[in-house]
Amino acid sequence: MSAGGRRILNGVNLAIRPGEVHVLMGPNGAGKSTLANAVMGDPRYTVDEGRIFFEDEDITGEKTDARARRGMFLSFQAPEEIAGISVENFLRAAKAAYTGQEVKLLPFRKELRAKMDELEMDPSYAARYLNVGFSGGEKKKNEILQMAVLNPKLAILDETDSGLDIDAVKTISESLDRYKNGANAMLIITHITRILQKLPVDYVHIMAEGRIVKTSDASLIETVSRDGFAAVL
Amino acid sequence: MEKQKTKIDDIDRARFDFRDADQSGYKTGKGLTAGIVTEISKMKNEPAWMLEHRLRSLEVYDRTPMPAWGPPLDELSMDEIVTYVRPDTGLKSDWNEVPAYIKSTFERLGIPKAERESLAGVGAQYDSEVVYHNIRQELLNQGVIYTDMETAVREHEDTVRELFMKLVPPEDHKFVALHGAVWSGGSFVYVPEGVRLEIPLQSYFRLNAPGAGQFEHTLIVVEKGARVHFIEGCSAPKYNVLNLHAGCVELYVREGATLRYSTIENWSKNMMNLNTKRALVEKNGTIEWISGTFGSHTTMLYPSSILKGEGARSTFTGITFAGRGQHLDTGARVVHLAPNTSSTISSRSISKDGGIAVYRSAVSISPDAAGAKSSAVCESLMLDGESRSDTIPVMDIRTDQADIGHEARIGRISDDAVFYLMTRGLSEEEAKAMIVRGFVEPVAKELPLEYAVEMNRLISLEMEGTIG
Numbered sequence: 242m243s244a245g246g247r248r249i250l251n252g253v254n255l256a257i258r259p260g261e262v263h264v265l266m267g268p269n270g271a272g273k274s275t276l277a278n279a280v281m282g283d284p285r286y287t288v289d290e291g292r293i294f295f296e297d298e299d300i301t302g303e304k305t306d307a308r309a310r311r312g313m314f315l316s317f318q319a320p321e322e323i324a325g326i327s328v329e330n331f332l333r334a335a336k337a338a339y340t341g342q343e344v345k346l347l348p349f350r351k352e353l354r355a356k357m358d359e360l361e362m363d364p365s366y367a368a369r370y371l372n373v374g375f376s377g378g379e380k381k382k383n384e385i386l387q388m389a390v391l392n393p394k395l396a397i398l399d400e401t402d403s404g405l406d407i408d409a410v411k412t413i414s415e416s417l418d419r420y421k422n423g424a425n426a427m428l429i430i431t432h433i434t435r436i437l438q439k440l441p442v443d444y445v446h447i448m449a450e451g452r453i454v455k456t457s458d459a460s461l462i463e464t465v466s467r468d469g470f471a472a473v474l
Numbered sequence: 475m476e477k478q479k480t481k482i483d484d485i486d487r488a489r490f491d492f493r494d495a496d497q498s499g500y501k502t503g504k505g506l507t508a509g510i511v512t513e514i515s516k517m518k519n520e521p522a523w524m525l526e527h528r529l530r531s532l533e534v535y536d537r538t539p540m541p542a543w544g545p546p547l548d549e550l551s552m553d554e555i556v557t558y559v560r561p562d563t564g565l566k567s568d569w570n571e572v573p574a575y576i577k578s579t580f581e582r583l584g585i586p587k588a589e590r591e592s593l594a595g596v597g598a599q600y601d602s603e604v605v606y607h608n609i610r611q612e613l614l615n616q617g618v619i620y621t622d623m624e625t626a627v628r629e630h631e632d633t634v635r636e637l638f639m640k641l642v643p644p645e646d647h648k649f650v651a652l653h654g655a656v657w658s659g660g661s662f663v664y665v666p667e668g669v670r671l672e673i674p675l676q677s678y679f680r681l682n683a684p685g686a687g688q689f690e691h692t693l694i695v696v697e698k699g700a701r702v703h704f705i706e707g708c709s710a711p712k713y714n715v716l717n718l719h720a721g722c723v724e725l726y727v728r729e730g731a732t733l734r735y736s737t738i739e740n741w742s743k744n745m746m747n748l749n750t751k752r753a754l755v756e757k758n759g760t761i762e763w764i765s766g767t768f769g770s771h772t773t774m775l776y777p778s779s780i781l782k783g784e785g786a787r788s789t790f791t792g793i794t795f796a797g798r799g800q801h802l803d804t805g806a807r808v809v810h811l812a813p814n815t816s817s818t819i820s821s822r823s824i825s826k827d828g829g830i831a832v833y834r835s836a837v838s839i840s841p842d843a844a845g846a847k848s849s850a851v852c853e854s855l856m857l858d859g860e861s862r863s864d865t866i867p868v869m870d871i872r873t874d875q876a877d878i879g880h881e882a883r884i885g886r887i888s889d890d891a892v893f894y895l896m897t898r899g900l901s902e903e904e905a906k907a908m909i910v911r912g913f914v915e916p917v918a919k920e921l922p923l924e925y926a927v928e929m930n931r932l933i934s935l936e937m938e939g940t941i942g
Contacts, residue, residue, distance in 0.1 A: 281893075308897075331895075370912070
């Protein structure tokens with residue numbers, strides 16, 4: 242995979258099955274965010290070789306919104322700020338697009354309010370412009386709020402836990418726990434592993450220089466936390 | 475993966491773009507002469523001073539050169555413009571008496587329905603003359619006057635004579651001189667001291683005749699402590715010949731009074747819209763301009779506020795949408811003449827398909843305006859590489875005790891923002907439309923609800939995708 246003619250991912254082989262929790266770790270610049278964005282069809286990246294499949298269908302050439310509607314979701318590391326569109330109006334339009342069904346105002350408002358409560362978000366945020374003037378932590382909570390409302394089959398979380406205080410990490414990890422079931426899968430990109438405390442991790446992948454160099458079970462997290470990436474690379 | 479090309483279509487004008495057969499009762503010949511001007515005045519049975527005013531304005535027009543700045547106006551030939559077209563009806567205050575073809579025009583534009591539901595009074599002008607004017611009885615009882623300008627000249631002659639084209643004299647520029655010579659129609663509003671209107675008055679201007687000019691004059695006086703919201707709407711069907719609109723709006727906001735003046739202008743693309751609007755604001759008075767410019771071939775429009783009394787305020791909120799073939803030169807002007815006066819200018823423009831949107835502002839602060847505050851924010855969004863957007867702010871500050879701010883941003887729709895929205899299932903078209911709607915939201919939320927809906931509809935973004 243390349244961007245502007247430069248090769249940035251090289252030989253990534255990753256299979257995530259329904260209900261599984263995968264963790265992706267690696268030093269800065271290893272290509273973790275690139276992988277996450279590319280899986281969602283970020284137009285900045287070109288797939289030179291290889292394929293991306295979702296539920297056995299080849300989606301390599303598919304546009305981002307079509308992938309999303311299949312049930313794929315990315316929680317961004319630095320979500321965009323969109324002025325003039327309230328969180329509520331945006332999420333209602335997104336849910337309608339995601340599900341292909343009309344989303345009625347009042348029941349939706351109720352659902353949104355309940356999900357915001359779970360995330361300990363101030364209800365006034367529903368009327369605020371999408372991410373505009375939100376703190377880093379508020380933006381991350383807003384990403385998880387979107388995940389909770391859209392209920393995707395595969396959630397990719399790109400450093401959702403970085404820059405959060407301890408309470409916010411706890412709230413978000415509880416939310417991930419509620420989301421987790423036998424069908425929903427997760428790919429969690431993280432440096433710090435506190436967000437994983439409540440989650441049963443099935444696989445841990447270590448990425449370096451654009452490729453996945455090691456895959457193991459949850460015990461790898463502890464090794465990396467203790468000895469750093471040098472110990473596993 | 476091939477990137478989709480996105481095309482955002484022109485505003486859908488289908489709702490406005492119907493024309494009636496020419497059924498005018500009388501019209502002048504093309505062009506402009508003292509004979510034509512005298513004829514117009516005679517038709518209207520005007521007092522002598524008004525005819526003198528017209529003839530003096532014509533002299534000013536003849537000796538004043540075309541503006542040396544702004545968009546090109548050379549396509550405009552006055553010899554081709556019919557200055558006066560009178561529909562074959564008198565002024566009515568009952569819709570049932572308005573001729574069927576005119577009534578059906580305004581019904582298609584939704585005016586009678588709006589009057590029933592949400593307005594305190596309505597005026598409707600068809601070509602050169604106002605055909606309908608009505609105001610709720612309880613406002614009449616409070617002494618509110620809302621009538622067409624011709625009636626005002628007859629029935630409120632002293633007030634009109636004292637104020638008419640005193641704020642905007644014919645010497646100001648060529649097109650206001652033209653206006654002074656051939657003005658016809660428009661509204662006169664008088665709100666007595668302390669009277670506060672909770673629901674708006676609205677005048678609607680429709681130009682049906684091809685190759686004609688519309689020169690309506692609006693004069694509003696809001697007395698001490700009074701309050702009113704005035705809305706004007708304009709539209710015309712499209713013809714292959716140029717039409718000209720050179721209206722003039724004079725607003726007198728007395729001590730502690732508040733006037734909100736909202737305009738949604740959606741002229742067809744053969745219209746030269748050269749309009750002049752000015753407000754004089756006295757002590758602690760407030761003028762609020764809301765201005766939406768969507769239509770016309772060429773527009774020059776800069777509502778001005780003269781803050782004459784201490785503590786006077788002006789706010790300007792404007793949105794301009796320039797599509798193919800349009801050159802829209804809009805903005806605002808504020809003159810701070812007294813201490814502690816304040817002004818804000820908030821302007822948004824969108825240009826697409828080679829459209830040109832120019833923001834032009836002039837803020838001047840006189841030596842007497844210590845403690846004045848002024849802030850201007852203008853943002854432009856260009857939807858493609860062939861469109862143009864310019865920002866021309868001018869500031870003239872003659873006191874060091876003033877607080878002045880100016881911010882300008884010109885941008886394009888961010889690919890990252892589109893990608894973000896698309897990861898939530900929205901199509902590229904929906905994502906872009908959402909960003910554009912968000913961009914105009916600060917203006918939309920200032921509009922009465924039905925106008926906000928109308929504006930969102932106007933910015934109906936239609937897409938042509940070529941699947942890669």
